[in-house]
Amino acid sequence: MSSSSSSSTVPKQQPSWASSLVSGASAGLAVDIGLYPVDTIKTRMQSRQGFWATGGFRGVYSGVGAAALGSAPAASLFFLTYEQSKARLPLKEGSFLLHGCSAALAECVACAARVPSDILKQNRQAGQFGTYREVISHIYRNFGVGGFFTGYLATLAREIPFGFIEFPIWEKLKVYAARMQGREQVTPFGGAICGAIAGGIAAAVTTPLDVV
DSSP, X not given: OHHHHHHHTSOOOOOOXXXXXXXXXXXXXXXXXXXXXXXXXXXXXXXXXXXXXXXXXXXXXXXXXXXXXXXXXXXXXXXXXXHHHHHHSSSOTTOHHHHXXXXXXXXXHHHHHHHHHHHXXXXXXXXXXXXXXHHHHHHHHHHOGGGGGTTHHHXXXXXXXXXXXXXXXXXXXHHHHHHHHTOSXXXXXXXXXXXXXXXXXXXXXXXXXXXX
16 A cells, blocks of 8 residues: 555656657657658649649659658657646646647747648649759748748647647546556557547547638
8 A cells, every 4th residue: 555655656757858859750750651642632632723733643752751851850849848848837737738838839849840841741742843942942032931931820820729639638538548457657559549539629629720
């Protein structure tokens, strides 16, 4: 009994900077590369030129390099900022507000890397340019450095509410899942399931913002 009570009071060790960077980069790369063809098809369907005119089903991995270069640092920055914010914000440990605010801050940092990557990726997916150099040259020549951050605030307006809802739910679900399994921490697979559920709930709530 005494050992049980003492172990429950031991504070959880925060992930190291290196751990957050590596795990974030790995997760970001796996998700973005795996879903890239679907994202390409969606972008082409939404293009003004039309689906077939922008390539149809051909070259669905066109621009994946920019996506990979952007997703790794963006995901790394997100999880690094998220974990550090959880440890440093003067809010109640484990609270909805702590996890929500940490996710919001993390989105602000991560989007600084994600938005330029998305701009390059979407231009390549739409078939408007043959190489990244052409895309970069066109954007810089016509819009300057600010052109690479077009839509940053609009992206935050979508991502912050999503993260503010998703991550507190994800954290709570992981705690419940671990208790059900009789474990101190949820398994990686269990954490992924919790993430999928939390993401689905957040998407259902924030989809109107994405449509607008």
